Amino acid sequence: xxxxxxxxxxxxxxxxxxxxxxxxxxxxxxxxxxxxxxxxxxxxxxxxxxxxxxxxxxxxxxxxxxxxxxxxxxxxxxxxxxxxxxxxxxxxxxxxxxxxxxxxxxxxxxxxxxxxxxxxxxxxxxxxxxxxxxxxxxxxxxxxxxxxxxxxxxxxxxxxxxxxxxxxxxxxxxxxxxxxxxxxxxxxxxxxxxxxxxxxxxxxxxxxxxxxxxxxxxxxxxxxxxxxxxxxxxxxxxxxxxxxxxxxxxxxxxxxxxxxxxxxxxxxxxxxxxxxxxxxxxxxxxxxxxxxxxxxxxxxxxxxxxxxxxxxxxxxxxxxxxxxxxxxxxxxxx
Amino acid sequence: xxxxxxxxxxxxxxxxxxxxxxxxxxxxxxxxxxxxxxxxxxxxxxxxxxxxxxxxxxxxxxxxxxxxxxxxxxxxxxxxxxxxxxxxxxxxxxxxxxxxxxxxxxxxxxxxxxxxxxxxxxxxxxxxxxxxxxxxxxxxxxxxxxxxxxxxxxxxxxxxxxxxxxxxxxxxxxxxxxxxxxxxxxxxxxxxxxxxxxxxxxxxxxxxxxxxxxxxxxxxxxxxxxxxxxxxxxxxxxxxxxxxxxxxxxxxxxxxxxxxxxxxxxxxxxxxxxxxxxxxxxxxxxxxxxxxxxxxxxxxxxxxxxxxxxxxxxxxxxxxxxxxxxxxxxxxxx
Numbered sequence: 054x055x056x057x058x059x060x061x062x063x064x065x066x067x068x069x070x071x072x073x074x075x076x077x078x079x080x081x082x083x084x085x086x087x088x089x090x091x092x093x094x095x096x097x098x099x100x101x102x103x104x105x106x107x108x109x110x111x112x113x114x115x116x117x118x119x120x121x122x123x124x125x126x127x128x129x130x131x132x133x134x135x136x137x138x139x140x141x142x143x144x145x146x147x148x149x150x151x152x153x154x155x156x157x158x159x160x161x162x163x164x165x166x167x168x169x170x171x172x173x174x175x176x177x178x179x180x181x182x183x184x185x186x187x188x189x190x191x192x193x194x195x196x197x198x199x200x201x202x203x204x205x206x207x208x209x210x211x212x213x214x215x216x217x218x219x220x221x222x223x224x225x226x227x228x229x230x231x232x233x234x235x236x237x238x239x240x241x242x243x244x245x246x247x248x249x250x251x252x253x254x255x256x257x258x259x260x261x262x263x264x265x266x267x268x269x270x271x272x273x274x275x276x277x278x279x280x281x282x283x284x285x286x287x288x289x290x291x292x293x294x295x296x297x298x299x300x301x302x303x304x305x306x307x308x309x310x311x312x313x314x315x316x317x318x319x320x321x322x323x324x325x326x327x328x329x330x331x332x333x334x335x336x337x338x339x340x341x342x343x344x345x346x347x348x349x350x351x352x353x354x355x356x357x358x359x360x361x362x363x364x365x366x367x368x369x370x371x372x373x374x375x376x377x378x379x380x381x382x383x384x385x386x387x
Numbered sequence: 388x389x390x391x392x393x394x395x396x397x398x399x400x401x402x403x404x405x406x407x408x409x410x411x412x413x414x415x416x417x418x419x420x421x422x423x424x425x426x427x428x429x430x431x432x433x434x435x436x437x438x439x440x441x442x443x444x445x446x447x448x449x450x451x452x453x454x455x456x457x458x459x460x461x462x463x464x465x466x467x468x469x470x471x472x473x474x475x476x477x478x479x480x481x482x483x484x485x486x487x488x489x490x491x492x493x494x495x496x497x498x499x500x501x502x503x504x505x506x507x508x509x510x511x512x513x514x515x516x517x518x519x520x521x522x523x524x525x526x527x528x529x530x531x532x533x534x535x536x537x538x539x540x541x542x543x544x545x546x547x548x549x550x551x552x553x554x555x556x557x558x559x560x561x562x563x564x565x566x567x568x569x570x571x572x573x574x575x576x577x578x579x580x581x582x583x584x585x586x587x588x589x590x591x592x593x594x595x596x597x598x599x600x601x602x603x604x605x606x607x608x609x610x611x612x613x614x615x616x617x618x619x620x621x622x623x624x625x626x627x628x629x630x631x632x633x634x635x636x637x638x639x640x641x642x643x644x645x646x647x648x649x650x651x652x653x654x655x656x657x658x659x660x661x662x663x664x665x666x667x668x669x670x671x672x673x674x675x676x677x678x679x680x681x682x683x684x685x686x687x688x689x690x691x692x693x694x695x696x697x698x699x700x701x702x703x704x705x706x707x708x709x710x711x712x713x714x715x716x717x718x719x720x721x
Binding site: 200212217219224226233241243244300301303304305308338339341342343 | 639673
């Protein structure tokens with residue numbers, strides 16, 4: 054067990070509300086957090102995500118139950134009222150089902166039902182990138198904006214959308230900009246070719262540099278360092294990534310006119326080396342369109358658990374208001 | 388004066404509600420309609436849109452007032468309670484302002500205030516393409532879908548979006564897919580190059596064929612006829628348009644995962660000659676993405692006035708519910 058940290062910083066932004074458990078199941082690690090009624094993240098546990106080809110979802114829920122018990126045991130003064138659980142892949146938020154994860158192996162996994170049965174708590178299930186984006190929009194770099202796009206530049210590339218102040222999920226399939234074509238090649242794991250994430254993801258930058266030089270590098274960071282030092286191959290790979298990313302984002306800007314684009318994930322750690330040239334390329338592609346603010350994610354690696362906490366609190370608050378007969382809610386046509 | 392037609396067909400879909408005036412100001416013609424309390428479109432007047440470089444917005448409102456008086460004089464049994472007015476260009480729906488129309492020449496034109504002062508009625512102002520798309524989503528080809536995109540393929544190319552069952556406007560700047568880059572050239576009036584509408588709009592198809600053959604043609608229809616007859620230049624121009632349109636739409640599908648894409652505007656009259664090959668190209672570009680239903684607009688040239696009528700009715704209904712103290716509305720976090 055690794056106690057990652059007792060968070061104080063961004064978690065403070067959650068504010069007062071029901072105490073909740075929040076779990077972010079990642080491709081590598083799973084983070085589990087306990088948030089108290091004041092909105093303080095009391096502790097975040099991080100462990101390797103369990104893998105079990107036969108019962109992948111059940112094993113994940115086992116781990117959630119174990120982490121919950123540990124967190125509750127160590128913070129007996131906090132009584133969580135619900136759980137927010139975010140997972141990768143295709144997710145049906147409404148039904149609380151993990152529809153599909155290529156990486157972790159489940160199909161139609163009823164996470165909400167499984168976790169509720171084990172914990173006896175209401176469970177909100179969401180998509181990891183969407184939840185992290187929602188957290189950036191409520192608590193982080195896009196707070197206060199109505200129309201925002203939070204782009205995760207990691208192993209893959211995907212986006213979370215907040216439109217008109219509400220998360221937009223497109224039936225769980227929105228935001229897959231990593232698999233829009235921006236070039237003639239190369240082939241992609243999805244079956245397409247020229248997909249954005251084959252050129253511009255952190256993994257692609259490292260892989261393409263390694264292929265071009267014959268010398269594998271651990272990650273995109275090394276390519277950026279080489280580019281800054283003037284290595285022409287690194288410069289070419291980095292430029293290709295920036296061109297592709299700008300082109301992909303320009304389509305999103307033309308279609309949605311977001312007020313802000315927040316960049317997160319591994320590649321965003323390049324900071325101004327990413328934001329500066331990417332912004333210049335986007336400027337060159339856009340004409341009369343609304344030029345979005347381009348900025349880095351603020352919440353860092355805890356964005357996913359904070360988003361999970363928001364989902365749990367929203368579920369509990371909605372349930373409370375649904376039980377309250379004195380203030381009926383009326384659907385208002387926008 | 389030309390009485391275009393006394394509509395019966397699609398207008399019947401409006402159903403019972405307040406009687407309203409609805410005006411669609413187009414680049415060429417302005418249509419004004421009177422809708423009664425049963426939702427029947429009693430009459431549609433169509434006239435050339437007035438142009439006045441010195442006072443473009445005021446002259447448009449003059450024409451609205453004249454058409455309103457004429458419609459009310461001829462249908463004295465109908466007492467309209469509001470006006471829906473849709474205009475092209477950049478529109479600020481909230482403030483009822485036509486921010487900019489390159490074609491008709493206004494800047495920051497306060498249409499809602501101008502029309503309310505002249506007519507003494509509440510006025511809802513909207514964007515022509517967005518309103519037509521909203522009508523297709525409520526009454527036409529996309530009725531019943533939550534996540535829809537209605538693409539107008541005319542002189543230009545733009546899209547109206549309904550996301551999560553609500554129109555999405557992005558501050559009046561969303562949907563400008565006609566100015567997203569899909570090719571290396573040609574130059575565009577917007578200042579960009581390779582914009583979708585320079586390759587795939589009805590106007591572009593006609594222009595590019597004329598340029599390639601040295602023989603100007605009146606419109607895209609003639610190019611399609613030539614392509615069907617085997618003219619290789621026409622085939623090439625038409626194929627370029629289809630390729631570009633499929634690429635542009637594939638980016639929108641990856642980002643938004645709409646359930647349905649409705650094609651309207653002049654080029655959509657090509658029918659299956661457009662839908663078939665476009666659908667095949669889109670299929671080839673998409674992999675695991677949600678494959679949207681691809682279909683033609685149903686409401687035809689009246690979509691704009693029907694959308695304007697919906698805006699007026701929504702405004703009146705919202706005003707009514709806002710005046711009703713017995714049913715308070717509560718914002719529910721999604």
